[in-house]
Amino acid sequence: MTGGLQAKRGRSGAVGILRGMPLPTLLVIDVQRAFDDPAWEERNNPDAEERVVGLLAAWRAAGAPVVHVRHESASPDGLFRRGTAAFEFKPEAEPLPGEPVVEKRVNSAFIGTDLEERLHAARAETVVVAGLTTDHCCSTTARMAGNLGFETWFVADATATHARGGFDAETMHQTALASLDGEFARVMTTAEAIERLRQIASGEHREFVPSHL
Secondary structure: OEOOOOOOEOOOOOEOEEOOEEOOEEEEEOOEHHHHOOOOOOEOOOOHHHHHHHHHHHHHHHOOOEEEEEEOOOOOOOOOOOOOHHHOEOHHHOOOOOOOEEEEOOOOOOOOOOHHHHHHHOOOOEEEEEEEOHHHHHHHHHHHHHHOOOEEEEEEEEEEOEOEOOEOHHHHHHHHHHHHEOOOEEEEOHHHHHHHHHHHHHOOOOOOOOOOO
8 A cells, every 4th residue: 555645736836625515535446457358248438448448548647636546356366366466556547756555455445454544544424435346346436435435526437347147248237336326326427527526626505416317
């Protein structure tokens, strides 16, 4: 686990907090080369990585906190073995110098890591979940974040998953979103998350209405 959970100074001089409200922390989960392995079944949302690029650009421009989460296989023959090319981040999600990296060995980014400690130390109130995969590590992390008291945004078009158990990838994706929304997280699009970030950074306060309602 490297780096500190800090945002860069924006034009106002604030560090991750503007007008008294902490800016949401973007959690980019497991966007690693292991997911390019042909062993995975059919995948949905091929544009997810590009949506992650958009989120990272917006968060960095706003001086808002970003945390990168990386999975390490517990098994010696797992796809996410440390020291292999598959363990590395995809180019779209490479951390910048100074951006913290949290490494995990289970689905949740909170188990066996200092993520919760980092968030509390930074006075974070809201976390934004994006990455891979929708129904496994992203969902598990979002559920725990909600249970730990963080307002949680789940960015539907910046996540993706694979076919499992005879169900196609899009069905797995949509059922995971349906289970999360309103119970553990607010499900939204990349555009909606970026707009919400802009509103918080500028001091605007508007009621969030998801685009799918």
